[in-house]
Amino acid sequence: MKVIVCKVHGFCAGVSRALSLAKMQLTKGEGLSILGPLVHNEEVGKKLEEKDAQIFSKDEKDFAKSLLSAPKDVPLLFSAHGHDPYLDTLAKERGLTILDGTCPFVRKNNEKMDAYIKEGYSVLYIGEKGHAECEAALKRSPHIYLYQKGNIPLLPKLALVAQTTASESLIEEAKKELKEKGMTYIGNPSACPPTRERREAILNLPSSCDFLLVLGSKKSKNSRALLELGLQNHPERKGALISNLSELKTLPLQEVKCLALTSGASTPESFFEEVLSYLRSF
Ligand code: SF4
Incomplete structure (x- = not known):
């Protein structure tokens, strides 16, 4: 054969970076709280737990509740997918030390969306409902709308952004639908x-x-x-x-x-x- x-x-660059942050912290022997599974791989999660990491919200739900129950004297690591900005506020209010594992490609998307909104655009986000990255992106602003086939809101100033793992076919489908509706947009989204x-x-x-x-x-x-x-x-x-x-x-x-x-x-x-x-x- x-x-x-x-x-x-x-591992992709974003996952490697988040894992390095976790490992660096764990070698200090001071413990580590992780919000959400750091990577979608059970074996990797188990190894982190064996090294004393405590993983909260493994089902990627109730992040705020988990954050409020995480120990105060242990640094908290956010995953590569990005997170609801409100969680930063909560973590600061609790006095937690934050380690931000957000992948630079996800961060770039977030910055792009913030800039579009500042310029008066609404963002049509092409992503997968329920995925941590998509859910975190949608929490950034009420001006960010998730693309749903056949259900695009009529927005006068529109920018397109896609989840870093969005498929080419989904992006093309959204563009085609916008074209058919005669809607113009800025932005040229693609996967990372x-x-x-x-x-x-x-x-x-x-x-x-x-x-x-x-x-x-x-x-x-x-x-x-x-x-x-x-x-x-x-x-x-x-x-x-x-x-x-x-x-x-x-x-x-x-x-x-x-x-x-x-x-x-x-x-x-x-x-x-x-x-x-x-x-x-x-
Ligand atoms: S954005 Fe790309 S590089 Fe970053 S974590 Fe996701 S898949 Fe990996």
């Missing part, structure tokens, strides 16, 4: 560069690749999206999303001639290496 290693894999590179690597796979293996948690939207992307337009290609070696060993790979291997942005490189060495000995 031939194995193609997709060009981009392992690490997400785009990962997707491009999958889109550039040869059609002879008959199996796509994505490493990541089933809870990771970007991992699921990579698998979908790799299988669409390739009816003959099979694929799987796995999060541990036991799952790998149950896959029917005997007939596979060419397998491509990639991983979601929240999957550790160590797991990638482990799977790769197993596949090479297959």
Whole structure:
């Protein structure tokens, strides 16, 4: 079996940065509170907890309530997805030391939205309802509206911004709908560069690749999206999303001639290496 290693894999820059902040704090031995799962990967979360991190709002709900119950004498780390600005106020009021893991690409989007609103624009945000990044963005201002197909509010001055992991197809769908309605807008949204590179690597796979293996948690939207992307337009290609070696060993790979291997942005490189060495000995 031939194995193609997709060009981009392992943690993305934003996840690496947030994890480094966590690890640096944990090596001090003073404890760490984390608001929300730092990454959408259960194994990584477990390892942080083994090192004494306390993770609050694992279900990404009730952040304010969790923040109010977090210990006062332990620094609090916000995840890479960004957060409701009100949580900063709450944390300051409680006297908590804040470590901000917000990814620079998410921060850039936030700054862009703030600037548009200051100039009198409303923002149409192309994102996934319920995702932490999207929910945090919507909390920034009442002038930010989530794009919902067939339900775009009529706004005179409109700017477009997309979640850093928004798919190209969703962005194009929003633009098309705006065009059909004769609505003009400013802004040229796209996914963040690490997400785009990962997707491009999958889109550039040869059609002879008959199996796509994505490493990541089933809870990771970007991992699921990579698998979908790799299988669409390739009816003959099979694929799987796995999060541990036991799952790998149950896959029917005997007939596979060419397998491509990639991983979601929240999957550790160590797991990638482990799977790769197993596949090479297959
Ligand atoms: S996917 Fe992109 S925006 Fe999100 S954390 Fe990674 S680098 Fe940052």
